[in-house]
Amino acid sequence: MERYTADTTISYPCDGAAGRTGGWRDFRPVIDLTICIRCLRCWAYCPEGAVLRADDDSVSINYDYCKGCGICAYECPKKVIAMEREE
Amino acid sequence: MAIKDLPREELMHPGAGSCPACTDLLTLRMTLKALGPKTVLVTPASCTASVACGYPKTPFGVPVLTMAFAAGGAAASGAVAALHRLGEDDVNVVVWAGDGGTYDIGLQSMSGAMERGTNFIFVCYNNEIYSNTGVQRSGATPFGAWTTTTWKGKVDQRKDMPAIMLAHRLPYVATASASYIEDLYRKVQKAASIRGPKYLEFHIPCAPGWRFPMERTIEMGRLAVETGAWALFEADDGKVEFNLRSKQILDGKTQRKPIEEYLELQGRFAHLFRPERDEEALAGIQQFIDREWERYKQLAACGMSVG
Numbered sequence A: 001m002e003r004y005t006a007d008t009t010i011s012y013p014c015d016g017a018a019g020r021t022g023g024w025r026d027f028r029p030v031i032d033l034t035i036c037i038r039c040l041r042c043w044a045y046c047p048e049g050a051v052l053r054a055d056d057d058s059v060s061i062n063y064d065y066c067k068g069c070g071i072c073a074y075e076c077p078k079k080v081i082a083m084e085r086e087e
Numbered sequence B: 001m002a003i004k005d006l007p008r009e010e011l012m013h014p015g016a017g018s019c020p021a022c023t024d025l026l027t028l029r030m031t032l033k034a035l036g037p038k039t040v041l042v043t044p045a046s047c048t049a050s051v052a053c054g055y056p057k058t059p060f061g062v063p064v065l066t067m068a069f070a071a072g073g074a075a076a077s078g079a080v081a082a083l084h085r086l087g088e089d090d091v092n093v094v095v096w097a098g099d100g101g102t103y104d105i106g107l108q109s110m111s112g113a114m115e116r117g118t119n120f121i122f123v124c125y126n127n128e129i130y131s132n133t134g135v136q137r138s139g140a141t142p143f144g145a146w147t148t149t150t151w152k153g154k155v156d157q158r159k160d161m162p163a164i165m166l167a168h169r170l171p172y173v174a175t176a177s178a179s180y181i182e183d184l185y186r187k188v189q190k191a192a193s194i195r196g197p198k199y200l201e202f203h204i205p206c207a208p209g210w211r212f213p214m215e216r217t218i219e220m221g222r223l224a225v226e227t228g229a230w231a232l233f234e235a236d237d238g239k240v241e242f243n244l245r246s247k248q249i250l251d252g253k254t255q256r257k258p259i260e261e262y263l264e265l266q267g268r269f270a271h272l273f274r275p276e277r278d279e280e281a282l283a284g285i286q287q288f289i290d291r292e293w294e295r296y297k298q299l300a301a302c303g304m305s306v307g
């Protein structure tokens, strides 16, 4: 990436700017893919972009950065995401 | 526009410092999907600015100019002029300001930029408080809400900032909600397609500030619309049209839910229900919403002439 020089502070974009935010989680979303209808509601409404959307529109969770907020589970129309307590 | 049609590309990197369930972050993510990489953001002091300006890393995949609290509109004017000198007139310049940075301290610099016809988008993400500094009341905080500076409940009504923006005779003014994400996406794209000053305001439920369980954040935004505490509309050249559920309510096809269904889920209104119900305040809040909808009817009928 192009770097700039300027008389001010410049930060550069990267994953994990605030660290591995997955470590903030108390509950972990677990998707039952056998009953998921690939509606992508969890993908659209995850604030973090931590629901990954594959080419075939199947979904999975990026546990490095999922903060465990539970929005995906609450908004899933089929209720196929369980929030399981972290060890 | 269906959810499947939302672009896959993410311009927000995961691992941002926002609270879990933050709809400021959600709507940033969606807005950048709608605008694409040729976008420059100006963020006055706020949660967003705090998330953007950690050093040396930022989650933002587009340039962000973090700015003094009052100066969003002025900084955007400068950015537009500078990009023009560089021959880069096709860049979206967007102020992303909180309600404090819009309704209160940011008002005059925003108003000036609007009046000068600056080609930019001003987004107010309205979480109805100064959240970054620990939940103080703003001009957008609704009547009755607890904050650390209104600890018996706010005694004043909120301002109507979209109406103040309509009175600036802008080519495009729209309200949206984090809970109606396709509508929000469409409105951002539409704003980007119009030249001149555009105003967008997003309703942003904030679980830690409003005190409700974070997994219910999207539901809270939906209830705000269903009870009429928030209205979805857009105005092209001053002609006002309501959208989705808010249009059904305006047209009399759907009843508004009682406002209590929205209030009782939020800790910031708990004192209106416990230890005993504050009937006067609850009735007052419902009457305020009823009057707002009478006014919305007039707004839809008359609009605001742009000339």
Ligand SMILES: Cc1ncc(C[n+]2csc(CCOP(=O)(O)OP(=O)(O)O)c2C)c(N)n1
Residues within 6 Å of the ligand: B045, B046, B047, B048, B069, B070, B097, B098, B099, B100, B101, B102, B127, B129, B130, B131, B132, B133, B138
């Ligand atoms: C002139 C000035 N006064 C006060 C502050 C402290 N301050 C920083 S962010 C903030 C609140 C911002 O509220 P809002 O614009 O609603 O954004 P939010 O924090 O809710 O995201 C305040 C008071 C400041 N940075 N500058």
Ligand code: SF4
Residues within 6 Å of the ligand: A029, A045, A046, A047, A048, A049, A050, A051, A061, A065, A066, A067, A068, A069, A070, A071, A072, A073, B021
């Ligand atoms: S729990 Fe929250 S952060 Fe994690 S994937 Fe679901 S919506 Fe995203």
Ligand code: SF4
Residues within 6 Å of the ligand: A031, A035, A036, A037, A038, A039, A040, A041, A042, A043, A059, A075, A076, A077, A078, A079, A080, A081
């Ligand atoms: S919201 Fe539920 S059904 Fe829809 S894609 Fe996600 S897990 Fe599958």
Ligand code: SF4
Residues within 6 Å of the ligand: B018, B019, B020, B021, B022, B023, B024, B025, B047, B127, B131, B132, B205, B206, B207, B208, B209
């Ligand atoms: S306080 Fe509210 S708006 Fe600010 S980062 Fe947290 S959830 Fe988002």
Ligand SMILES: [Mg+2]
Residues within 6 Å of the ligand: B098, B099, B100, B125, B126, B127, B128, B129, B130, B131
């Ligand atoms: Mg705010």
